[in-house]
Amino acid sequence: MRFFDYRDGALYAExxxxxxxxxxxxxxxxxxxxxxxxxxxxxFKAAMGDLPVHICYAVxxxxxxxxxxxxxALGAGADTVSEGEIRRALHAGVPPEGIVFAGVGKTDxxxxxxxxxxxxxINIESxxxxxxxxxxxxxxxxxxxxxxxxxxxxxxxxxxxxxxGKADNKFGVSFELAEELxxxxxxxxxxxxxxxxxxxxxxxxxxxxxxxxxxxxxDCVLRLRARGLKVTRLDLGGGLAxxxxxxxxxxxxxxxxxxxxxxxxxxxxxxxxxxxRMIAANAGVxxxxxxxxxDNGGKSFLVVDAAMNDxxxxxxxxxxxxxxxxxxxxxxxxxxxxxxxGPVCETGDTFAEQRPMPAIAAGELLAFxxxxxxxxxxxxxxxxxxxxAEVMVSGDQWQVVRPRQxxxxxxxxxxxxxxxxxxx
Numbered sequence: 001m002r003f004f005d006y007r008d009g010a011l012y013a014e015x016x017x018x019x020x021x022x023x024x025x026x027x028x029x030x031x032x033x034x035x036x037x038x039x040x041x042x043x044f045k046a047a048m049g050d051l052p053v054h055i056c057y058a059v060x061x062x063x064x065x066x067x068x069x070x071x072x073a074l075g076a077g078a079d080t081v082s083e084g085e086i087r088r089a090l091h092a093g094v095p096p097e098g099i100v101f102a103g104v105g106k107t108d109x110x111x112x113x114x115x116x117x118x119x120x121x122i123n124i125e126s127x128x129x130x131x132x133x134x135x136x137x138x139x140x141x142x143x144x145x146x147x148x149x150x151x152x153x154x155x156x157x158x159x160x161x162x163x164x165g166k167a168d169n170k171f172g173v174s175f176e177l178a179e180e181l182x183x184x185x186x187x188x189x190x191x192x193x194x195x196x197x198x199x200x201x202x203x204x205x206x207x208x209x210x211x212x213x214x215x216x217x218x219d220c221v222l223r224l225r226a227r228g229l230k231v232t233r234l235d236l237g238g239g240l241a242x243x244x245x246x247x248x249x250x251x252x253x254x255x256x257x258x259x260x261x262x263x264x265x266x267x268x269x270x271x272x273x274x275x276x277r278m279i280a281a282n283a284g285v286x287x288x289x290x291x292x293x294x295d296n297g298g299k300s301f302l303v304v305d306a307a308m309n310d311x312x313x314x315x316x317x318x319x320x321x322x323x324x325x326x327x328x329x330x331x332x333x334x335x336x337x338x339x340x341x342g343p344v345c346e347t348g349d350t351f352a353e354q355r356p357m358p359a360i361a362a363g364e365l366l367a368f369x370x371x372x373x374x375x376x377x378x379x380x381x382x383x384x385x386x387x388x389a390e391v392m393v394s395g396d397q398w399q400v401v402r403p404r405q406x407x408x409x410x411x412x413x414x415x416x417x418x419x420x421x422x423x424x
Contacts, residue, residue: 001036001040002036002282002283002369002370003033003035003036003039004018004033004036004285004367006328009327010326010327011324011325011328011367013031013033013398014033014034014035014393016396016398018031018285018367019327021287021391021393022289025389025400026389026404027289027305027365028287028288028305028388029286029287029388029391029404030284030286030372030375030376030388030389030391031284031286031287031391031392031398032064032066032283032284032390032392032393032401033283033284033392033393034070034393034394034395035394036282036283036372037067037071037279037280037283038070038074040275040278040279041055041057041071041074041076041275041279043253044253044273044275044278044279046253047254047257048257048260049261052271053272053273054098054120054270054271054272054273055077055273055274055275056076056078056079056100056272056274057071057076057079057274057276057279058079058238059078059080059081059088059276060079060081060374060377061276061277061279061280061281061372061374061377062276062372062373062374062377063085063088063376064376064392064402065088065091066092066390066401067280067283067372067392068088068089068092068094069093070392072089072092072093072098076094076098077095077098078092078094078098078099078100079238079276080101080103080119081101081102081103083113083114086099086110086113086114090117096119096120097118097119097120098120099114099120100119100120100121100122100123100235100274101121101122101123102123102149102197102199102274103123105125106122106129108132108136111133112140114144115133115136115140115142115144116140118142121147121194121195121233122146122147123147123148123149123197123235124146124147124148124149124173124181124185125172126173127173127177127181130148130181130185130188130191131188133146133191134185134188134190134191135190136190137189137191138190139190142190143190143191143192145191145193145194147193147196147233147235148178148182148195148197149173149178149197149198150173150174150175150197150198150220152172152175152200172197175216175220179223183227183229186229193231194231195232195233196221196233196235197234197235197237198213198217199236199237199238199239199274200239202238202239202277203239203241203277204240205241205250205251207251207255207256207259210256210259211259211263214259214260214264215263217236218263218264221234221269232270233269233270233271234264234267234270234272235272235274236264236273240253240256240277240278241278242278242280242281242373243281244320244321244322244370246322251278276373277373277374279373280372280373281374282370282372283372284370284373284375285368285369285370286306286310286311286368286371286388287326287367288304288305288306288365288366289304289365290303290304290305290360290361290362290363290364291303291304291362293361299354300336300339301338301339301341302339302340302341302360303342304340304342305342306342306368307344307349307383308342308348308349308382309344309380309383309385310342310376310379310387310388311351311368311371311375311379312379313371313374313375314350314351315348315350316378320352321370321371322368323355323366324367325358325367326366327365329360333358334359335358336356336357336359337357338352338354338355338356339352339353339354339355340352340355340357343383344382351368376388376402384410386406386407386410387404387405390402
């Protein structure tokens with residue numbers, strides 16, 4: 001569900017016309033709906049029934065502190081993959097005991113910071129990482145809870161670049177090594193093993209691969225317990241799909257919750273989940289303004305002021321985003337094929353090819369739907385284009401939660417070397 005809809009021919013975010021925001025803030029601008037974020041979190045939590053769960057929002061999906069804080073107010077923790085994300089979560093009000101630190105390449109500096117603030121757990125990705133954490137924690141006089149991330153050799157996801165559970169992916173360790181590391185961790189000072197972790201990919205609708213991975217995890221728990229080792233936690237990751245195409249049905253969360261109950265509900269462990277995209281994607285739109293229309297090579301082009309630096313998913317993943325005129329066209333059923341492109345100097349700066357669209361004139365506004373996840377979070381200043389503004393809407397209120405980057409801010413971190421005169 002998303003709280004973006006037409007009223008009297010104008011596209012609204014909750015109770016605020018998107019055109020009003022664009023007029024006040026300029027374009028391109030990301031607009032987030034508080035109601036959508038809260039709805040998706042609550043629906044996911046409800047699907048888990050009476051299972052003992054700790055839901056950690058995957059910060060990488062949308063790093064804006066207003067988004068993190070909105071979910072933290074509902075009780076969400078945070079799934080983080082860098083020191084920066086840990087710091088963001090803390091600044092947004094997530095307590096350290098609600099933060100999971102994952103990621104395949106954690107530096108000693110990042111690990112020391114995570115241990116110092118007392119994060120809930122660190123997910124181990126290798127034998128060397130376990131030893132480094134144990135050494136750092138012992139030196140700091142701490143005991144750090146850890147989970148071993150298992151690679152179940154079960155892949156799933158909507159694209160090869162977001163599949164993470166195959167044996168030849170960089171993530172996690174084999175079950176054999178996981179069991180070895182768990183036993184090793186049990187005897188090391190500075191760490192306490194509490195469970196296992198798994199995440200096999202993103203944009204998953206078919207639960208069969210997840211069920212297979214979870215069953216392997218459950219079997220591993222029983223083997224560890226048979227050796228006298230305590231396992232009190234299972235981190236089942238994230239990966240459930242968000243709906244980008246309104247004609248495609250999203251995952252059945254009730255069925256997912258029932259599957260989780262069936263496969264691991266008997267293990268008497270706390271379950272952790274790390275949803276990101278399924279909570280944030282449909283909670284955001286990117287509003288852009290048409291610059292010019294033109295014909296080339298027998299095709300019609302619409303050039304807008306958003307570009308691949310603002311929203312890279314179509315260029316990176318061939319991702320689909322629905323596009324809606326902010327002012328509904330009078331002849332909105334009269335569609336013609338259109339290439340929607342940005343102004344960046346690359347042919348890859350293309351949002352859609354031959355998309356059936358109503359006529360859109362220069363100066364009119366276009367909303368890229370379902371851009372709340374991996375939109376602004378993956379943005380850059382390529383072509384020296386300032387980062388877009390971010391706005392959050394709550395009912396009939398709205399506020400800028402990150403102002404548009406200025407050119408002075410963009411250039412302010414750069415310094416010319418002395419031999420060039422160090423001109424500012």
